[in-house]
Amino acid sequence: xxxxxxxxxxxxxxxxxxxxxxxxxxxxxxxxxxxxxxxxxxxxxxxxxxxxxxxxxxxxxxxxxxxxxxxxxxxxxxxxxxxxxxxxxxxxxxxxxxxxxxxxxxxxxxxxxxxxxxxxxxxxxxxxxxxxxxxxxxxxxxxxxxxxxxxxxxxxxxxxx
Amino acid sequence: xxxxxxxxxxxxxxxxxxxxxxxxxxxxxxxxxxxxxxxxxxxxxxxxxxxxxxxxxxxxxxxxxxxxxxxxxxxxxxxxxxxxxxxxxxxxxxxxxxxxxxxxxxxxxxxxxxxxxxxxxxxxxxxxxxxxxxxxxxxxxxxxxxxxxxxxxxxxxxxxxxxxxxxxxxxxxxxxxxxxxxxxxxxxxxxxxxxxxxxxxxxxxxxxxxxxxxxxxxxxxxxxxxxxxxxxxxxxxxxxxxxxxxxxxxxxxxxxxxxxxxxxxxxxxxxxxxxxxxxxxxxxxxxxxxxxxxxxxxxxxxxxxxxxxxxxxxxxxxxxxxxxxxxxxxxxxxxxxxxxxxxxxxxxxxxxxxxxxxxxxxxxxxxxxxxxxxxxxxxxxxxxxxxxxxxxxxxxxxxxxxxxxxxxxxxxxxxxxxxxxxxxxxxxxxxxxxxxxxxxxxxxxxxxxxxxxxxxxxxxxxxxxxxxxxxxxxxxxxxxxxxxxxxxxxxxxxxxxxxxxxxxxxxxxxxxxxxxxxxxxxxxxxxxxxxxxxxxxxxxxxxxxxxxxxxxxxxxxxxxxxxxxxxxxxxxxxxxxxxxxxxxxxxxxxxxxxxxxxxxxxxxxxxxxxxxxxxxxxxxxxxxxxxxxxxxxxxxxxxxxxxxxxxxxxxxxxxxxxxxxxxxxxxxxxxxxxxxxxxxxxxxxxxxxxxxxxxxxxxxxxxxxxxxxxxxxxxxxxxxxxxxxxxxxxxxxxxxxxxxxxxxxxxxxxxxxxxxxxxxxxxxxxxxxxxxxxxxxxxxxxxxxxx
Ligand code: FES
Ligand code: FES
Numbered sequence: 016x017x018x019x020x021x022x023x024x025x026x027x028x029x030x031x032x033x034x035x036x037x038x039x040x041x042x043x044x045x046x047x048x049x050x051x052x053x054x055x056x057x058x059x060x061x062x063x064x065x066x067x068x069x070x071x072x073x074x075x076x077x078x079x080x081x082x083x084x085x086x087x088x089x090x091x092x093x094x095x096x097x098x099x100x101x102x103x104x105x106x107x108x109x110x111x112x113x114x115x116x117x118x119x120x121x122x123x124x125x126x127x128x129x130x131x132x133x134x135x136x137x138x139x140x141x142x143x144x145x146x147x148x149x150x151x152x153x154x155x156x157x158x159x160x161x162x163x164x165x166x167x168x169x170x171x172x173x174x175x176x
Numbered sequence: 177x178x179x180x181x182x183x184x185x186x187x188x189x190x191x192x193x194x195x196x197x198x199x200x201x202x203x204x205x206x207x208x209x210x211x212x213x214x215x216x217x218x219x220x221x222x223x224x225x226x227x228x229x230x231x232x233x234x235x236x237x238x239x240x241x242x243x244x245x246x247x248x249x250x251x252x253x254x255x256x257x258x259x260x261x262x263x264x265x266x267x268x269x270x271x272x273x274x275x276x277x278x279x280x281x282x283x284x285x286x287x288x289x290x291x292x293x294x295x296x297x298x299x300x301x302x303x304x305x306x307x308x309x310x311x312x313x314x315x316x317x318x319x320x321x322x323x324x325x326x327x328x329x330x331x332x333x334x335x336x337x338x339x340x341x342x343x344x345x346x347x348x349x350x351x352x353x354x355x356x357x358x359x360x361x362x363x364x365x366x367x368x369x370x371x372x373x374x375x376x377x378x379x380x381x382x383x384x385x386x387x388x389x390x391x392x393x394x395x396x397x398x399x400x401x402x403x404x405x406x407x408x409x410x411x412x413x414x415x416x417x418x419x420x421x422x423x424x425x426x427x428x429x430x431x432x433x434x435x436x437x438x439x440x441x442x443x444x445x446x447x448x449x450x451x452x453x454x455x456x457x458x459x460x461x462x463x464x465x466x467x468x469x470x471x472x473x474x475x476x477x478x479x480x481x482x483x484x485x486x487x488x489x490x491x492x493x494x495x496x497x498x499x500x501x502x503x504x505x506x507x508x509x510x511x512x513x514x515x516x517x518x519x520x521x522x523x524x525x526x527x528x529x530x531x532x533x534x535x536x537x538x539x540x541x542x543x544x545x546x547x548x549x550x551x552x553x554x555x556x557x558x559x560x561x562x563x564x565x566x567x568x569x570x571x572x573x574x575x576x577x578x579x580x581x582x583x584x585x586x587x588x589x590x591x592x593x594x595x596x597x598x599x600x601x602x603x604x605x606x607x608x609x610x611x612x613x614x615x616x617x618x619x620x621x622x623x624x625x626x627x628x629x630x631x632x633x634x635x636x637x638x639x640x641x642x643x644x645x646x647x648x649x650x651x652x653x654x655x656x657x658x659x660x661x662x663x664x665x666x667x668x669x670x671x672x673x674x675x676x677x678x679x680x681x682x683x684x685x686x687x688x689x690x691x692x693x694x695x696x697x698x699x700x701x702x703x704x705x706x707x708x709x710x711x712x713x714x715x716x717x718x719x720x721x722x723x724x725x726x727x728x729x730x731x732x733x734x735x736x737x738x739x740x741x742x743x744x745x746x747x748x749x750x751x752x753x754x755x756x757x758x759x760x761x762x763x764x765x766x767x768x769x770x771x772x773x774x775x776x777x778x779x780x781x782x783x784x785x786x787x788x789x790x791x792x793x794x795x796x797x798x799x800x801x802x803x804x805x806x807x808x809x810x811x812x813x814x815x816x817x818x819x820x821x822x823x824x825x826x827x828x829x830x831x832x833x834x835x836x837x838x839x840x841x842x843x844x845x846x847x848x849x850x851x852x853x854x855x856x857x858x859x860x861x862x863x864x865x866x867x868x869x870x871x872x873x874x875x876x877x878x879x880x881x882x883x884x885x886x887x888x889x890x891x892x893x894x895x896x897x898x899x900x901x902x903x904x905x906x907x908x909x910x911x912x913x914x915x916x917x918x919x920x921x922x923x924x925x926x927x928x929x930x931x932x933x934x935x936x937x938x939x940x941x942x943x944x945x946x947x948x949x950x951x952x953x954x955x956x957x958x959x960x961x962x963x
Contacts, residue, residue, distance in 0.1 A: 049205035050198015052429070054377045055462040059883035062377060090198035104196040108188050111852045115682030116195025117377040117429030123196065138896070145891035149883070151377050151430050152682045154859030154921070155891040157852060173896055 021082045023048070024092030032079045038072075039063050041079035042089060050090035050120045054149070061148030064121040064128075065089045071128035073147070090120035093127070103127055103165045110170070112161035114152035121148050126162045135166050182695035183912075186848035189687040191680070200427045203381035203398050208455040211383070212241050214445065215300035216458070217290040217307055218467065219282035222316035222539040222876020223329060226280060226309070229290055234306035239299030242452055243307070244291045244444070246279035252447070255438055256412040257504035258404075260653040261513050261535075264344035269535070272332040274503040276413065276440045276447070282311060283331055283502035284541050285878045286467025291444055293456055316539040316876035320476060320497040323538050331502055331537040340500050340509070340535035345517045347590045351528040355491025359482035363565035368949045369553045371474035371499065371870040373886060374546045376681075378429020379460035380469060384445030388453055392420050395446045399425040400435045400679050401719020402711045404656070408438040408506065414447055421446075425709040428681035432860070433545040434469045435681070436721050437506035441468070466881040471870055472546020474499035475512060479557045481526075481565055489526040489580045494557060496533045501542035508544040509535065514652050515550030515640070521589035522558045523600045523636040523814060524580040529590045539876040545721065547860055547922040551639045559635035559927035563934070564946055573931070577636055578604060586908075593640055595812045600636060602903040603838040607634065607816040610836040610898050619820070619833075620939065629823040630833070631936025634816065637924035641916035642811035642907070643722030659806035660729035661715035664693065664736040666744075666799035668785035670778040672704045674736075677717005678729035679709050683853065683918065685725060688846040692730060692912065696737045698763040699777055715802050723916025726845060727811050727907065734911045735803035743799060747780045750791045811907045811915035815839035819928035823936040828958030830866060830933055836898040837924065842906040842915035850917045854899045857921020863889040864922075865929035869951050887951075926950060937961065 020029040023046060030045050042048045042065070051074055054062035063074040066088040095101050100108060103126050113119040122145070129136060129144045136144065141162050142155070150158060164170045179185040194200050231243040255274040262268055273279075278287050290307055294300035317323035317331055323338040331338055346352070356362060383396040393416055399405050402423040409423075410416045428435060445456045460468065475498050482491035498512030517531035548555075566573035581600045588594045616632050623630035643649075646657040663675040674693060678685060690704035707713050717729055741761060748766035749756035758769045767774040783790055784799040820834040837854055844850050867887035871879045880886040906913030933952050937945045937960065945960045 043205075048198065049202070050200070052202075052378070053204075054379070055883050057462070057882045057884050060377060060462075090196075094197055100193065100196060107196055108192040111189065111848050113189075113192060113195055114684070114852060114856060115376070115378065115428065115430040116191070116200050117202065119195050120198050139892075142890075142892035149377065149888050149890060151375055151432070151860070151888070152856045153852060154855035154857070154889075154897065155894055156855040156897055159891060159896070 038074035106165035110161040224311040239295040259510040269341035360485040374434035376430030384449035470544035505542035505544035519554035633931025640810035641723035642727030662733035678725035732805035739801035828954035861925025
């Protein structure tokens with residue numbers, strides 16, 4: 016067991032972990048932040064995406080010990096300070112970009128990373144960036160639309176709500 | 177002006193807030209004090225005799241609480257099948273035992289042999305590795321034709337062979353024979369409906385808990401229908417009376433059919449928790465899901481269409497082999513029969529139809545309902561066949577369809593169902609407008625200028641949804657009623673909890689159902705909450721599948737709300753000193769007709785619970801009503817779909833350029849949600865057509881056991897879809913006039929994709945290609961072009 020200290024959603028945390036504890040287990044079991052989901056065991060689905068020092072990372076591919084000293088943000092840390100949905104979350108709700116909600120935390124975290132680097136992505140760039148995130152419910156239509164809307168683009172011409 | 181509330185409006189989904197902030201409560205997010213973890217040791221061979229399972233060393237390993245094997249389930253029921261199909265000789269289907277943990281033999285890769293319960297998952301896994309299993313590997317039955325051949329390895333030693341049933345259904349033999357004898361043209365097609373894995377993004381989870389104090393078991397599980405699980409597991413497997421068994425399905429991360437069924441892991445966790453008197457939790461890994469979630473489809477079919485000299489369809493005949501896998505999963509037997517054969521008329525007035533289905537046991541994971549269940553298989557065969565016929569006859573595929581459309585309703589098909597309403601001409605007209613068929617030639621030229629081929633594929637579909645009339649399905653072998661139930665509990669201050677038997681795992685019931693009640697009562701939707709997923713809170717309903725939630729459970733909710741209105745009017749009549757018959761309810765106000773005397777909704781509800789001034793001699797206090805609703809017929813959503821593909825002749829790669837869907841769902845409560853359901857179904861259908869396949873090698877090894885080798889559609893595999901549901905013919909027999917929309921996209925889209933690929937190939941001169949099996953991979957396209 017080793018001690019690991021990091022900042023999660025703005026709060027400092029220290030825990031003692033085994034060397035092989037995955038970041039997903041650490042967040043879900045140790046910190047009880049269950050918004051980070053596990054949808055696969057081969058790093059393919061993206062349900063577990065979080066931000067580590069500002070970069071989008073699949074939490075299932077990282078050991079908790081590797082986050083020593085890091086700034087970690089999970090879906091639980093994404094809402095505005097007053098608890099209201101942030102721009103991306105609000106766009107997902109406005110444009111019905113989620114159904115069962117299981118892929119959603121990963122989608123929101125991935126979208127946030129995309130928009131930070133590319134504030135007005137094209138449809139093609141969005142679909143490309145979501146390469147590592149699987150959604151089985153929405154057929155992606157409304158996810159892509161929500162991300163375009165969140166970046167301030169007019170989506171009214173895109174077929175049906 | 178679109179409505180902003182009530183039926184027909186698209187309020188934002190209220191459930192989204194918790195999902196978008198990470199506050200959803202999925203089964204794996206639940207932990208119970210003192211919980212243990214179970215790891216299943218699963219067979220890595222497809223077929224084998226278990227000589228011994230030695231757990232001695234493993235049992236002594238750190239953290240191990242107890243190890244269970246098949247012997248622990250001696251004398252305990254196996255997993256039941258919920259539908260008994262009768263074969264063409266009047267004999268019941270063969271129904272082999274399905275023990276919770278394997279006994280005597282393992283019959284598919286993934287069959288659980290032993291279960292290690294330990295203090296931690298890691299300890300459970302480590303101990304599982306120390307279990308000594310002696311399995312004598314046996315030859316496996318994998319391919320269905322081979323499994324039916326003389327001398328094939330038998331999946332179940334106590335059965336005479338691997339045939340589960342040989343089923344025949346439809347018109348009289350003489351009528352079918354006569355149609356083919358007098359046909360001017362017969363089109364024949366042999367095809368495969370590829371085996372799929374439903375793959376909801378949330379893997380299955382089961383958490384069993386037991387309270388010795390009151391002898392009560394609780395199972396938290398990823399289910400689409402908690403009451404079905406309670407009934408099957410309590411009554412048939414573990415012998416726990418229902419009042420001592422609670423089943424909770426909290427937030428569930430997608431189902432698509434595969435979370436309907438009662439699974440061994442659910443029974444195990446419930447059983448083991450009672451044995452060790454501690455909670456037992458199982459969380460499936462994705463690899464485990466591939467070898468333990470019921471698979472879907474897997475039909476091999478020969479289909480023939482007889483046409484007269486005027487191109488009228490006069491006869492249809494099909495021969496299908498349907499894979500059951502190694503055991504009969506909960507609704508497996510009904511899928512290739514009653515959910516498939518009854519749809520073979522499609523949208524056409526073919527007078528003579530015969531459907532033949534042989535269901536086959538193989539050493540593979542059990543196969544059961546997956547989004548559409550039987551109806552995609554029917555649609556794919558028929559709509560590929562009609563397209564092929566049009567090509568052979570040199571006629572326009574849309575015109576050939578239009579010519580044979582059923583145009584008057586109600587319509588009794590030769591395959592036992594009666595379509596109540598529909599307008600296939602209208603959806604086809606709408607589709608032609610949506611796809612801009614007139615502009616297709618120009619788009620094809622553009623593609624050709626880039627060295628690509630372009631194809632347009634269209635098809636129709638019809639489905640039987642709103643499952644199902646209990647007396648009818650009972651005659652057909654269902655061992656359950658298929659009604660649903662709702663309780664409307666009005667609280668003293670006028671807010672309402674509606675407890676429903678339907679389960680929402682992405683469908684947005686928490687938003688859409690209140691729209692209906694709010695519209696009926698004229699009160700604000702925010703005053704109404706939906707409660708679902710917990711057998712201790714909801715009435716006995718049958719859950720969510722078969723596009724049934726609104727059509728069946730929604731109807732129960734309407735009936736219960738009507739009872740509420742009736743009683744509330746009595747109370748209002750008393751308060752207003754008027755006859756109940758003169759009371760009108762509008763916008764949440766009860767008014768004496770023709771006067772300005774009124775009381776508000778809240779006055780009436782308060783009076784019901786504080787009955788100081790109340791007609792206690794006539795009516796009981798309180799305001800809570802339950803209704804059960806059993807539909808009198810199926811509903812019949814139908815529509816027309818179009819797909820435009822571009823095909824790269826250099827590589828065989830197909831891309832979807834445009835997709836349009838014109839659906840008739842009857843009335844629509846929340847258009848935003850309905851369109852989302854169609855989008856999701858389309859992606860799954862496109863996935864089946866282009867990407868997905870679950871494959872076994874000849875020894876029964878599962879080759880696609882992770883997302884590395886099972887290709888799920890990703891964002892860049894699909895386009896924006898054009899969807900429309902304006903051509904609505906309301907269902908005639910349920911109070912909302914709704915038909916259901918959950919499965920349409922997955923049912924209607926695969927043939928459109930394949931038809932488009934064939935069209936593209938023909939435009940490039942590859943006219944020898946009449947069919948390509950799904951998934952239409954670049955390799956298959958290339959081989960067809962050069963074959
Ligand atoms: S859990 Fe699937 S990518 Fe991390
Ligand atoms: S919303 Fe269910 S997987 Fe994306």
